[in-house]
Amino acid sequence: MTEMVFGTVASKPGEPVLPKWWRTVDKWALSAIMMLFLIGILLGLAASVPLAERNGLTQFYYVYKQLFFGSIALITMILVSMLSPKHVRRLGVFGFICCLLAICALPFIGTDFGKGATRWISLGFASVQPSEFLKPGFVVFSAWLMAASFEVGGPPGKRMSFAVTVLIAFLLALQPDFGQACLILASWTLMYFVAGAPMLLLAGLAGGVVGAGFIAYNSSEHFARRIDGYLNPEIDPRTQIGYATNAIQEGGFFGVGVGEGRVKWSLPDAHTDFIIAVAAEEYGLILVLAIIFLFMIVTVRSFLRLIHERDPFIRFAGTGLAALFGMQALINMGVAVRLLPAKGMTLPFVSYGGSSLVAAGIGLGFLLAFTRTRPQGDISDVFGNENRGG
Structure with missing residues (x-):
C-alpha cells in the first residue's frame, strides 16, 4: 500500500524481471485497467445477449469472445509493460509500419460489413481493424521523430512527424473514419505542445482542422449525415442517439x-x-461516474508520472498514449450523451471488440512501460544532485 500511495521504488540491479516489473509499475493504473475490464464483462452479460439471440447464437457467445480477446489483451499488456523503452520503441515503430501498409491496402482488400466505412480486413474466422493497432504505434513513431529533433545534428523530426500525421489522417478520412482521424490529430497536437510547439502554430493547426471539416462536410455524405443529425435540435427516438438518450x-x-x-x-x-x-x-449514474473515475485514474496518474520524466522520447510517447486512452473514452461517452457527433468509437477495455481490446492492451502496455519507475528517471534527481554538489 505504501508503494501505491507514494510511488514505486526504483528497481535493483540484477533483479529478476517479474519482481522488477512489480516494483516499478504503476499499480493504481494497473488496478483501474483491470476493473474497467471486469465492468466490461459485467455490461457484456447484459448488452450482448439480445444480439446473440438475433443472430441465432448461444446467449453468452459474445461474452465468451470478449473474455477470450480480453485475456489476450491483458496478457499482452502485462508482457509489453515489462519491456524497456528501447524495446517498446522498436516494437512500436515496426507495428506502425505494418499497420500503415494494412491501411493503404484497405481500399483493395477491406470490407465495411454494411456500416458505410471500409475499416476492416476480414480473415474469414475473424476481422481486424488496422486503425486500432495503428494508434499506439503512431504515437511511438511520432515521439521517436520528435525526440530525435532535439539531438545535436538530428533530423527535422517535428516536421517529419507532422507530415506522417497528415498522411495518416488523410488515409483514415478516406475510409471514412473521421473519429479516428481526429483522435490521431488531437494526440499528435498534445505531444507537439509538450515538445514546445508555439501557440500560433497550434492555432493554425486548429484552423486547418476546421477547414478540413468544412470540406469533408461538403464532400462526404457519411460525414454530413452525422453532423446534420448532431445539429438537429430534435432527437429522433428511433435512432441510436434517441435510444441511448432515453436509456440514460x-x-x-x-x-x-x-x-x-x-x-x-x-x-x-x-x-x-x-x-x-x-x-x-x-x-444508473453511480456506475457511470465510477467508470469515468477509473479512466481518470489511468490518464491523470500517467501524466503526473511523466511530468518528472527527463527522457524526451518517453515523455512525448507517454503523453500521446495517455491522451489517446483518455480522449477515446471522452469521445465515446460524449457521443452517447449527444455532446459530440456520432463517431463509431468504442469505450477502451469496456466495449466488445477483438481489435479494440487487443489494441488497447498493446497501447496500455506501452504506457505502463513508459510510466514505470526507473533509476535516475526523475528530473528531481538531477536537481538534487546539483544542490548536493553546490
Missing part, C-alpha cells in the same frame, strides 16, 4: 435494475459504441 434518462441515479434495461434490445451497437447507455440505464 430512464436510468437516473441508481438504474432500473440488473437485467431490466430495454435499450439493449433496440440498439444494434449497444455492446460496442453505446455500452455506456446500457450502464446508465441498468446501474
Whole structure:
C-alpha cells in the first residue's frame, strides 16, 4: 500500500524481471485497467445477449469472445509493460509500419460489413481493424521523430512527424473514419505542445482542422449525415442517439435494475459504441461516474508520472498514449450523451471488440512501460544532485 500511495521504488540491479516489473509499475493504473475490464464483462452479460439471440447464437457467445480477446489483451499488456523503452520503441515503430501498409491496402482488400466505412480486413474466422493497432504505434513513431529533433545534428523530426500525421489522417478520412482521424490529430497536437510547439502554430493547426471539416462536410455524405443529425435540435427516438438518450434518462441515479434495461434490445451497437447507455440505464449514474473515475485514474496518474520524466522520447510517447486512452473514452461517452457527433468509437477495455481490446492492451502496455519507475528517471534527481554538489 505504501508503494501505491507514494510511488514505486526504483528497481535493483540484477533483479529478476517479474519482481522488477512489480516494483516499478504503476499499480493504481494497473488496478483501474483491470476493473474497467471486469465492468466490461459485467455490461457484456447484459448488452450482448439480445444480439446473440438475433443472430441465432448461444446467449453468452459474445461474452465468451470478449473474455477470450480480453485475456489476450491483458496478457499482452502485462508482457509489453515489462519491456524497456528501447524495446517498446522498436516494437512500436515496426507495428506502425505494418499497420500503415494494412491501411493503404484497405481500399483493395477491406470490407465495411454494411456500416458505410471500409475499416476492416476480414480473415474469414475473424476481422481486424488496422486503425486500432495503428494508434499506439503512431504515437511511438511520432515521439521517436520528435525526440530525435532535439539531438545535436538530428533530423527535422517535428516536421517529419507532422507530415506522417497528415498522411495518416488523410488515409483514415478516406475510409471514412473521421473519429479516428481526429483522435490521431488531437494526440499528435498534445505531444507537439509538450515538445514546445508555439501557440500560433497550434492555432493554425486548429484552423486547418476546421477547414478540413468544412470540406469533408461538403464532400462526404457519411460525414454530413452525422453532423446534420448532431445539429438537429430534435432527437429522433428511433435512432441510436434517441435510444441511448432515453436509456440514460430512464436510468437516473441508481438504474432500473440488473437485467431490466430495454435499450439493449433496440440498439444494434449497444455492446460496442453505446455500452455506456446500457450502464446508465441498468446501474444508473453511480456506475457511470465510477467508470469515468477509473479512466481518470489511468490518464491523470500517467501524466503526473511523466511530468518528472527527463527522457524526451518517453515523455512525448507517454503523453500521446495517455491522451489517446483518455480522449477515446471522452469521445465515446460524449457521443452517447449527444455532446459530440456520432463517431463509431468504442469505450477502451469496456466495449466488445477483438481489435479494440487487443489494441488497447498493446497501447496500455506501452504506457505502463513508459510510466514505470526507473533509476535516475526523475528530473528531481538531477536537481538534487546539483544542490548536493553546490
